Amino acid sequence: MDERAALALLDGELEAAGDDAAVVDGLVVTTDMLHERTDFPNGTTRYTAGWRAVGASVSDVAAMGAKPTAAVAAYAAPEFDRDELLAFVRGASDVCELVGTEYVGGDLDGHDEFTVSTTVIGRTDDPVRRRGAQPGDxxxxxxxxxxxxxxxxxxxxxxxxxxxxxxxxxxxxxxxxxxxxxxxxxxxxxxxxxxxxxxxxxxxxxxxxxxxxxxxxxxxxxxxxxxxxxxxxxxxxxxxxxxxxxxxxxxxxxxxxxxxxxxxxxxxxxxxxxxxxxxxxxxxxxxxxxxxxxxxxx
Amino acid sequence: MDERAALALLDGELEAAGDDAAVVDGLVVTTDMLHERTDFPNGTTRYTAGWRAVGASVSDVAAMGAKPTAAVAAYAAPEFDRDELLAFVRGASDVCELVGTEYVGGDLDGHDEFTVSTTVIGRTDDPVRRRGAQPGDxxxxxxxxxxxxxxxxxxxxxxxxxxxxxxxxxxxxxxxxxxxxxxxxxxxxxxxxxxxxxxxxxxxxxxxxxxxxxxxxxxxxxxxxxxxxxxxxxxxxxxxxxxxxxxxxxxxxxxxxxxxxxxxxxxxxxxxxxxxxxxxxxxxxxxxxxxxxxxxxx
Structure with a gap:
């Protein structure tokens, strides 16, 4: 089963899924996981990785027409290098600052491959969905x-x-x-x-x-x-x-x-x-x- | 630098960090990443993995004295097996149901090692922190x-x-x-x-x-x-x-x-x-x- 088939399967199971972000109770929430091998080419700085990983989830909030409230990330790596970690946090914080939200930290975890999972929460009373396009638009x-x-x-x-x-x-x-x-x-x-x-x-x-x-x-x-x-x-x-x-x-x-x-x-x-x-x-x-x-x- | 030193470093950088969950604007938010090798022993069913991974983040919300609003997970695995994926989602949904919240889905991702990242959001106007214990309590x-x-x-x-x-x-x-x-x-x-x-x-x-x-x-x-x-x-x-x-x-x-x-x-x-x-x-x-x-x- 490929990723899209699996997502379709999940969509059938979960009412709130199937859009860029889930909508619950006036909140939108979205999560993404990125890996060094597939998402961060050789030469990607940790500052860029932090920016991009958090930015990807912020983008899902933007796609709902919502305003971001907070961002978190789980940072997994074989080792925790002080400069790398700080650079990552600064990238994550800077992209949040750019869009007027707050990077509030997250989890650290030992893992073979540099892997980042990000979640961003937003608010909107009137989310824009993928459905609704009208002929003539x-x-x-x-x-x-x-x-x-x-x-x-x-x-x-x-x-x-x-x-x-x-x-x-x-x-x-x-x-x-x-x-x-x-x-x-x-x-x-x-x-x-x-x-x-x-x-x-x-x-x-x-x-x-x-x-x-x-x-x-x-x-x-x-x-x-x-x-x-x-x-x-x-x-x-x-x-x-x-x-x-x-x-x-x-x-x-x-x-x-x-x-x-x-x-x-x-x-x-x-x-x-x-x-x-x-x-x-x-x-x-x-x-x-x-x-x-x-x-x-x- | 070990995980605790790294977390201490992050705490200095991020005002909202340093507790079981970050507190922003009446919301608490927490994220965790779990890996097959370190967190799911041989024999752990995907149903149990879904329950436990989401439960770990729900627990952080509980530790703030907050009420959970929604849970999401990013599910990464070498392949997406229909039964495994459904079992995971059911475990995640069941633990959410037990505590009166909603599992709203998440992201899927190809990855060598089965890895799950979970985020739970909660609400409280008066979060309980780690600081505040008084002699005599x-x-x-x-x-x-x-x-x-x-x-x-x-x-x-x-x-x-x-x-x-x-x-x-x-x-x-x-x-x-x-x-x-x-x-x-x-x-x-x-x-x-x-x-x-x-x-x-x-x-x-x-x-x-x-x-x-x-x-x-x-x-x-x-x-x-x-x-x-x-x-x-x-x-x-x-x-x-x-x-x-x-x-x-x-x-x-x-x-x-x-x-x-x-x-x-x-x-x-x-x-x-x-x-x-x-x-x-x-x-x-x-x-x-x-x-x-x-x-x-x-």
Missing amino acids: VVCVTGTLGRSAAALEFFDRAIDDDDAFLERANDLFRFPPRIAAGRALAPHATAMMDSSDGLARSLHQLAEASDCGFAIEADRLPIDNAVYDVTDDEDEALELATTFGEDFELVATLPEAALSAVRAATDVPLSVIGSVREADDGLTMDGEPLADRGYTHG | VVCVTGTLGRSAAALEFFDRAIDDDDAFLERANDLFRFPPRIAAGRALAPHATAMMDSSDGLARSLHQLAEASDCGFAIEADRLPIDNAVYDVTDDEDEALELATTFGEDFELVATLPEAALSAVRAATDVPLSVIGSVREADDGLTMDGEPLADRGYTHG
Whole structure:
């Protein structure tokens, strides 16, 4: 059974599951586990790891249109190095500060592989779900796509620890979770999730939850400039931006008339990338079926 | 740097840390990570693992005198077996149901070693801390001590998967988190924590946080009957009950006059095991220093 089948199984068991975060009693709560081998490439600093691990869970809270209340992390490693641990905590604290919440610590644990589990709690009286997209709505994405794909390439290119590529990679890896944008979108969005598994997969998940189709226009995708630093090929750039994932941008549907109100409420760029269609119209990009490919988190 | 030194380091960095759970804005939140090798002996069923992993975090909420609101878990394993996953979710859900909260799901993740990270959120307007014990208070412990120590011995004795020892071990491993007792203690307790690292270590941590001493009487310790099924030696039984840990009972200090009110408010047995002394009097059992030994969670 792969991860998605297992998640589907769990969704059947648990009423509150099946969205970016569970909703209980006015609270949203989300948890993620990240591992060195699959999530932190060689050269990822512990500061970046702390930022990114906590940021990933903050992003799930953003995707519900909620305001984060607190973040915790369980930090497991073969040994506890003072500088590494402090760097991790500072990364975690800094990403929390950026979005106006508090990193309140967590658990420490001996483990063969550096592994981090993060949980973020948020509040909202009116969470935005994955279901609710209406034909005629526009589809938007915050920020840019492909940052993490470019970061991976820079991690690969780095030769030693002082490498400028490493700095660039770490910088790209420390994404800003879209809390403010999520709050601006929340009153208007009919459906929302984050793009952690890639834009294509996120669209498929929204389509399934909302029972709708999407017509996406490739030339409207906000591909990050960093992608063009790692490839000159437009097809490859598009592929990286749509299927690589791990960008933690928000993908939302909303009535076109609400766009100006949302844009007035946040500084984060919001790109319209297409429109919501009937389920029978399928999920297309430039008229061709957009495959359900993406990053299945290992 | 060992786990305790690292935690001390983190406590200096993070204001909300340093208790069983962090307190933020009327919420308590706690997270734990457990691994197959160190926390789930051979023969632990996934049902028991789900119960115990979530129960460990529920226990931290109980130790703050709070009421749990929701529980989540991140489940990492080399493969996702349908029956194992369902058993885990049922164990997690059942322990939540026992204490009147909701298991709302979580994350799934591929990983070499079966690893679970759990987070539980609770609410309280008046959390009970580790600091606050006053000389003259009595020291109490809920339930019995040594269940997990006995369980480990039964796991060791089991020969095959059908073994009756395994059933006994799993049964002992599925502890009831002391939410109701914690709620009954909360209005009166001057300090409280759970005994997950063993009674001796818990007392040392309470003594340090409260700047006090303790005089414990060995013959008042509520040693679980199961301990006497694994040893006939009274000294060994006492050792298992005081230092093995993982029992997830509450250790609390309170004015003696409040005892009857607490006992009237909960069905959980509450044993007075000694009294709070001045810091200069040290931490003793039957007049002898009680060493700071216990389970440092691996």
